[in-house]
Amino acid sequence: MAALELIGETGNVGLGFIQTLFHPLPDQAEIEAVFKHEAWPAIVGQEAIGLVHRVSRPRGGNQRAFSLPFHEALQVALWDLAAKDVGLPLHKLLGSRRDRVRAYASGLDFHLSDEAFCALFSHAAALGYQAFKIKVGHPDFRRDMRRLDLLKEVVPAGSQIMIDPNEAWNSKEALVKLTAIRNAGHDLLWVEDPILRHDFEGLRTLRHAVNWTQINSGEYLDANGKRLLMENFGTDLLNVHGQVTDVMRIGWLAAELGIPVSLGNTFLEVGVHMAAALPEVEWLEYSFQNFDHLVEQPIEIRDGFAYAPARPGHGLALSDAARQDWSRPKRLDRSELGPAPVNPRLPALP
Known part of the structure; x- marks a missing residue:
C-alpha cells in the first residue's frame, strides 16, 4: 500500500x-x-x-x-x-445525525483451522460484538455446516449471524444450501454475495425464495452496477465500501428506493463516516485487519459499536512512527517484508 x-x-x-x-x-x-x-x-x-x-x-x-x-x-x-x-468531522459534512453505528465481527476466516476459527470469534464475543460473519462456500458443504456449529458454541446465544459464500454458489444451489442451514437450526441475518454479482435474475429469484433471511449484494459492483442491481430488485441490502463520493451517491438512490445499506470493509474503518451519514445503515464490517499502527488514533470500536471521530476530516493521520518504521520506497521481495506488527484487537491465534 x-x-x-x-x-x-x-x-x-x-x-x-x-x-x-x-x-x-x-x-x-x-x-x-x-x-x-x-x-x-x-x-x-x-x-x-x-x-x-x-x-x-x-x-x-x-x-x-x-x-x-x-x-x-x-x-x-x-x-x-x-x-x-x-x-467539520467528515460524517457531519456528509449530513450525519449520529456518531456511531453497530459493528459486526467479520472473520476473513476461510483459511483458518477450526481451532483458530474458534479462538477468533470467542475473542470477538469477549470484546462485546453481538453479530458475526463467517466465510462459507467450501467445496465440501459439511465444512460450512461444521463452522456454523462451531460458531454457535463460542458466541452468545441470540447473536446475529451472517454468512458470505463470495459467489461460490449458483441460484438453485444457494436455495438448497440455505434451506439446509435453516433446517439445521441456524438463523441467518443475511447471506452475502451467494451467487454471481451480475446474475440479477438469480438474485431476484433467490430473494423471493428464501423469505427467512436477507440477500446482501453489490460488493463487487461499481456504482453503475449497484444501480442496475437495485433496479432489477436483486438485493435486500446494498453492500458498499470506501469510495466516499460513490457511496454517498448510490446511498441516496438506495434511500429513494427504500433499500438499506451495509458498509463493508473500509481501510482503517473510514466507512464509519458514511455509515453515520446515510439513512438505514445498521452495520459496519470489522475484519481485524492489522493497520492501526499506521495512524495516530484509529477509529474507536468498543462494545459492538464503531464511533465516528469528532476530529475535523475523517480523523486519521499518519503517525511519525509509521513514516519512520514502515516506509519502503523500493519494492521488497516477500522474504524481506519481516514480521507484521502485533494487532492489539486480535488474539494470538493457535
Whole structure:
C-alpha cells in the first residue's frame, strides 16, 4: 500500500491509502510518476469540496481507470481535506445525525483451522460484538455446516449471524444450501454475495425464495452496477465500501428506493463516516485487519459499536512512527517484508 497526502493552500492535509490486494505496488518513484501524469492534472489548484461533488458525463473515454488504483484514495483524501477546510468531522459534512453505528465481527476466516476459527470469534464475543460473519462456500458443504456449529458454541446465544459464500454458489444451489442451514437450526441475518454479482435474475429469484433471511449484494459492483442491481430488485441490502463520493451517491438512490445499506470493509474503518451519514445503515464490517499502527488514533470500536471521530476530516493521520518504521520506497521481495506488527484487537491465534 501507499499513503496519499493532498496538501491544500491552507496547509490542511487530506489522507487516503492506495492499496493492491494480490500484487505489490511498484517503487514509490513509479507511483509518484503515474500519479503526476494521470491524476494530478485534474485536481491541481482546485477546491477539494468542488472536486468531490463534480459530475462528469462519460464521453469519448474521458472516464477511465488509472494505471494504479488511485480512485478510492483520491476520494477519501479529497473528502478529508474538504471537511478539514470547513472545520467539520467528515460524517457531519456528509449530513450525519449520529456518531456511531453497530459493528459486526467479520472473520476473513476461510483459511483458518477450526481451532483458530474458534479462538477468533470467542475473542470477538469477549470484546462485546453481538453479530458475526463467517466465510462459507467450501467445496465440501459439511465444512460450512461444521463452522456454523462451531460458531454457535463460542458466541452468545441470540447473536446475529451472517454468512458470505463470495459467489461460490449458483441460484438453485444457494436455495438448497440455505434451506439446509435453516433446517439445521441456524438463523441467518443475511447471506452475502451467494451467487454471481451480475446474475440479477438469480438474485431476484433467490430473494423471493428464501423469505427467512436477507440477500446482501453489490460488493463487487461499481456504482453503475449497484444501480442496475437495485433496479432489477436483486438485493435486500446494498453492500458498499470506501469510495466516499460513490457511496454517498448510490446511498441516496438506495434511500429513494427504500433499500438499506451495509458498509463493508473500509481501510482503517473510514466507512464509519458514511455509515453515520446515510439513512438505514445498521452495520459496519470489522475484519481485524492489522493497520492501526499506521495512524495516530484509529477509529474507536468498543462494545459492538464503531464511533465516528469528532476530529475535523475523517480523523486519521499518519503517525511519525509509521513514516519512520514502515516506509519502503523500493519494492521488497516477500522474504524481506519481516514480521507484521502485533494487532492489539486480535488474539494470538493457535
